[in-house]
Amino acid sequence: MLSRISIVFFFAVANCTPPAFSQTAPKPLGKLVDLGGHRLHVNCTGQGGPTIVVENGLGDFSFDWSLVQSRVSAFARICTYDRAGYAWSDPGPKPRSFVQLNLELHDALSKLGESGPLVLVGHSYGGPVVRNFALTYPKEVAGIVFVDSAFEGERVGIGGKATMRLGEDAKGKPIPPPRENISPSDNPALPPEIADQIKQLAAHLDPLYEILPKGDQKLQLWAQAQPAMYDAENSQREWSSEIFALWLSRPQAGSLGSIPVIVVTRAEGAYRDGDTDIPSAQMEKERQDGQAMLASLSSNRKQIFIRSGHNMELESPPSVAAAIQEMVQAVRSQRHL
Secondary structure, eight states, X not given: OOOTTGGGGOSOOOSXXXXXXXXXXXXXXXXXXXXXXXXXXXXXXXXXXXXXXXXXXXXXXXXXXXXXXXXXXXXXXXXXXXXXXXXXXXXXXXXXXXXXXXXXHHHHHHHHTOOSSEEEEEETTHHHHHHHHHHHXXXXXXXXXXXXXXXXXXXXXXXXXOEEETTTXXXXXXXXXXXXXXXXXXXXXXXXXXXXHHHHHHSSOOGGGGGSOHHHHHHHHHHHTOHHHHHHHXXXXXXXXHHXXXXXXXXXXXXXXXXXXXXXXXXXXXXXXXXXXXXXXXXXXXXXXXXXXXXXXOSSEEEEEESOOSOHHHHOHHHHHHHHHXXXXXXXXXXXX
């Protein structure tokens, strides 16, 4: 669930002025939707329902899905977007809880006239975000495709060999109601000393992105250098723990009812003994159990295993597009998976 870059910033931040080294923003690929004080970048292409909406992982952007979006737009309408604080999207209200993210996406799609029911695609951290969207707005969701999705209790690396389970660090804090209005306390707050770290991380393109068109590679470098994203991610991690803990506290099987669910899972976790404080066999069993749990959320489900790394939208875009197409066909024909 933790992104390739943002894991470095897994800490609580002080309320101080963010480092000012943002480059001039390139032209947005989609539209900037005014939500009343802040704008969200949404890029929709293609025609034909149901409309597909993609929720990215941590540290990922709308254009990371260009190889999937170009394939899917050949048979359906698809919208990718950047969460508040990412790329062209303005910083949004805090805390950055699942319910806050869900409200912003829901309102942006409504203002754009992108009507549901929707097929939601959630990768990594985006998986639990779309899951919560479906729990919040069940009548507006036609189906869900989890793409190597995070899940409550998943063990993730937090630096060195140390790991933690998602949800175990929750404080039991009540989640505030979501809102669209911006207050002074919502301004990005990052310690100035991490400015050089962000610059260094964003100065060189990760080889993972070399499969993208050259223009998208340049966008990747620009977007990773925007400090507002790191502030947003710190809040997202902190408040996602509260929801994960709630899900861990009670059985989740069947919680999505009969909403169609496709779980796209890596065939192998590729863990190695010695890399973490947990044996690789245990890491793999926990991963497989967690992915099976995601399938159990609905009575209408299917699990697909593909040979890919975690970033399937880049490493295996045809497979991800095919899973989305299978969901679209099932929704159109009202066929049980």
